[in-house]
Amino acid sequence: MTITVLDTYSTMKQILRAPAEDRVDLLRSMIEPVSGMFRYFPGDVDLVAMHGMASGFPVDRDGERCLDALETLASARAWERMRDALDQALAAQLAATPELTVPDITVLVVLGDPGDAHFMGPSLGLTGNGGISGYILITLWPFPENVARLEATAVHELNHNLRYGPGGVVWDPMTVTVGEHVVSEGLADAFARQLYGDELGYTRIGVPPLHDDAVFAKVVTGLDVTGMQNFTAWVHGDTHAKRFGATPVGLPTGAGYAAGNRLVDAYLAATGQTAAQALHAPSSDIIATALDR
Structure with missing residues (x-):
């Protein structure tokens, strides 16, 4: 390798x-x-x-x-x-x-x-x-x-x-959900933060909405959405969606990154794992644990 x-x-x-x-x-x-x-x-x-x-x-x-x-x-x-x-x-x-x-x-x-x-x-x-x-x-x-x-x-x-x-994890374009994409961004940030700390590890576009509970709640409503043409709005936000011809859903830039970090952090806290250990954790498990479903 x-x-x-x-x-x-x-x-x-x-x-x-x-x-x-x-x-x-x-x-x-x-x-x-x-x-x-x-x-x-x-x-x-x-x-x-x-x-x-x-x-x-x-x-x-x-x-x-x-x-x-x-x-x-x-x-x-x-x-x-x-x-x-x-x-x-x-x-x-x-x-x-x-x-x-x-x-x-x-x-x-x-x-x-x-x-x-x-x-x-x-x-x-x-x-x-x-x-x-x-x-x-x-x-x-x-x-x-x-x-x-x-x-x-x-x-x-x-x-x-x-x-x-x-x-x-297999990314199947026919069945993959917004939840998988959101979780993957949260895991990638969590891994970067594990190595470099919060100041440098967060993806910059996800920082402004990180603590916005309304944004988090909105993203959670879209976690089961499929169709990769819909992902940009839910993950990157409306401005990016408009740029690439997708339909806005009422989210600010970086919303999915912010929500992904919150979901992953809740999962890691509940399981005691590091981001590296959770590399292949199913997004469904991360979401269920984080939301206590």
Whole structure:
């Protein structure tokens, strides 16, 4: 088992400095090592289009701004810090669950799009995708708060990767519920908090509604909702839902993350487990225990 954090610093610098007509092909080549994360998509996937949909850095504008941001990340030792954090987190996870099967994991860290108002605003300059076994994609802008949380961000996505990895929880698009998604975010944050504490471990978008009882109660009403097209509103909130063409449900940004943390914390307190020990705990058990159903 090997965790490989790709050297996208060098590659992105090459792309941003290349002649305009060469940038798209160079970008596609950079993304190719994680193309397997799109293996469940129908038909051929346009990797460059997926990069844009995920708020990845542009190749036709904001070049100097992106180069400056890239140097900010390099000065912060972003790639080295994430690699070390992932290695340490995996060791902690294996100590708690020594029988765990860990796949080889490829990690792609890319700059976000500074011209994307939604990414820079409601998303706070950070998105991650770690739910497809073997691959982690982190898109970020080096706001100071994001730089401080580089380790916790990487560890959060690793938790998703291992929860849905070999022998773990099966994410069945036909039957998966909002409850599973909400719980997975709570578990990933709990694992990051186990290693880095509450100040750094919480996903930033989930902090504002964390102690809002009305938001928690509202999310609880949607835990049994199925249909992945509905998940964005319940997990990320109405603003994100509108961005991606989903139907709002009356929730603020990060509502599902906040509720997930509360559900998971209640479960861990009741069972005496750590987040690492609860990696594969069924979401139905976590919800039932947390809500004392």
